[in-house]
Amino acid sequence: MMMLKKLLFILFFSTVSYGQVVINELDADTPSTDKLEFIELKSDTPNFPLDGYVLVFFNGSSTGSTSTSYMTIDLDGYTTDLNGIFHLGNTLVSPSPILTIADSSIQNGPDAVALYQGNATDFPDGTLARSTNLKSALAYSNGTTAPTTLMTALNLSTFINENQTLKAATVSIQRKNDGTYELKAPTPGANNDGTGVVFNAITTSVNPNRNLLEGESFDVVFTTQTPISSNDLMFSFSIVNGNFDIYDYSGNFSVTIPVGQTTATKTIQLTDDTLDEGDEFLKITIGSIPSGYVLSNNNKIVRVNDNDYEVKPWGTPLNPTYNLCPNLTPAGYYDSLEGKSGNQLKQAIQDIIANPSVVREHSYADVWEMLKQADVNPENGSQVWLMYVERPSSKVDQQTGTSGAVGFWNREHIYCQSRGNFSLDPLAPNDGINVWTTTDANDITAGGADGHHLRAEDSPENTVRNNRNYGVDYNGPSGNAGSWRGDVARAIFYMAVRYNGLNVVNGDVSETPTGYIGDLETLLSWNTLDKADDFEMNRNNVIYNWQKNRNPFIDYPMLAEYVFGSHFGETWYTSMSNPDFNSEWNVSFYPNPAQNYIVIAGLRENTPIEIYSAAGMKVYEGVYFPESQLNLNLSSGMYMLKMTQEGRSTTKKLIIK
Secondary structure, X not given: OOOOOOOOOEEEEOOXXXXXXXXXXXXXXXXXXXXXXXEEEEEOOOOOEOOOEEEEEEEOOOOXXXXXEEEEEEOOOOEOOOOOEEEXXXXXXXXXXXXXOOOOOOOOOOEEEEEEEOOHHHOOOOOEOOOOOEEEXXXXXXXXXXXXXXXXXXXXXXXXXXXOOOOHHHOEEEEOOOOOEEEEOOOXXXXXXXXXXXXXXXXXEEEOOOOEEOOOEEEEEEEEOOOOOOOOEEEEEEOOEOOEOHHHEEOOOEEEEOOOOOEEEEEEEEOOOOOOOOOEEEEEEEOOOOOOEEEOOOOEEEEEEXXXXXXXXXXXXXXXXXXXXXXXXXXXXXXXXXXXOHHHHHHHHHHHHOOOOOOEEOOOOHHHHHHHHHOEEOOEEEEEEEOOOOEEEEHHHEOOOOOOOOOOEEEEEXXXXXXXXXXXXXXXXXXXXXXXXXXXXXOXXXXXXXXXXXXXXXXXXXXXHOOOOEOOOEOOOOOOOOOOHHHHHHHHHHHHHHOOOOEEOOOOOOOOOOOEEOOHHHHHHHHHHOOXXXXXXXXXXXXXXXXXXXXXXXXXXXXXXXXXXXXXOOOOOHHHOOOOHHHOXXXXXXXXXEOOEEEEEOOOOOEEEEEEEOOOOEEEEEEEOOOOEEEOOOOOEEEEEEEEEOOEEEEEEEEEO
């Protein structure tokens, strides 16, 4: 169930004058992420036109202090069926609603829904509930708390508790013929008492039933519940949906199921173009159907994977590369840091990355597009890379409903929103890279949309992480290789310098007071062991293009030690600050990922070797002899291999599978 929805559900009803049409059934509290919500109307006579009617959903509260509208649906052009029934709801409701609404649209209460004579323009969002022209109304919640203000405004008096049998998610509220209500298994699109005309249901299916690829053909199969009688059943359908348009397919979309038959099949050919459009969804939508039939399902969604995606020359965080992505730092960007130390150095960094004459703030909605560029999977430009779970996800699987929904990705705040008390301005528009406001170091609300600490993440794992401190409490999902840990550390370091009032400290600190996150010791270790790679450099370049500031701890990871770690108080000079000799040492090892051994190439003398776990623990120490095999006995995961020669060290990432 939708977490943002209210937890209580009571139905209130009264003997107001219902007139020709009444609210006949309501199911707002449904399993999981509220994908089976619906509301049903019933007219006294069949095939009744609903012109001049409008359905309005009102938002109540546990205190009963509010009573304003949050969704309005104009019913002009619709009619009830042979049983006098009209129902609207989510796409997965069966039989298919005559009018569909987005998942999780109907709040769980304490709220109300009302049927008026009028138009949608009479009820813009935020309209106070009223009884003028009211034809039918229900106030509801799933406990014992009543939306009292709404009840008064809508002339409602008594109530029943839908959850009285502790089965709110498996029953709906259904009106009986005497005007009272009962709780039963949902009956969308049918009389509540089981009487009336039984319609021949049409079901839509797809073969093959899987994600499709550009250039493939597929069959759409239409099946009726019983054989066709009297006259051939004829109807048409479409598959256009958003960016998936008429240039993406070919085929015939007129369907005939002959008398005596139950099935018709149409073959559709997908176009294999050369455009990088990203993955798309086609939607199989049946148009009008003859009287006596009902759609068991409709608006069936099928994913079409684009085979023209861009491939970057660098690797994913699980298979990192270095120095392939260009560092696009403007000339002289960090010059003011030279020769500074301690708090003076920290202030000099903030003066660059929070410069109010340069640095930009974008809306939280813009972050979606920002992440699609910054977190793009190098191996497939149609995907984003999900940080903690270390796998890609199609960009089109962007979360639009309930947080934590399986199969979707969302925007993860590395410095948790609750700890930073950032503003998320959810109603701000997605207005693009060219619309921005100025921001400075005291503008803590800007942190809610700061791309340097926002990452694409698996929605359920985002919920698991919640506001937990790294290292001492949260270390990612079971079995992860830790390829994200250095990224997290450098994002935290950035935030703790960019914004006044944000701190990174040792230990498993509470979220109160706001402005504190841990664990500093762990993050400093992660910064050293999980080196900044090309994936991070690319996202640093992308975020700079939007915000006009960079994360200096990606450009110079050792800078963290001078601001937060063991080198605090020492003078910073760029030329001496980063003892990573990867560019000077032509050293590599194979295989990687490895299992039982590795061979290191490029070493000309016996070399001390140390191997560290992702948590910073030394798990191996020894000497490597050139052209030999180094046998390993390590558990699966990510490790850092440190090699030292002539007082210099280099560290490389090792994956054990």
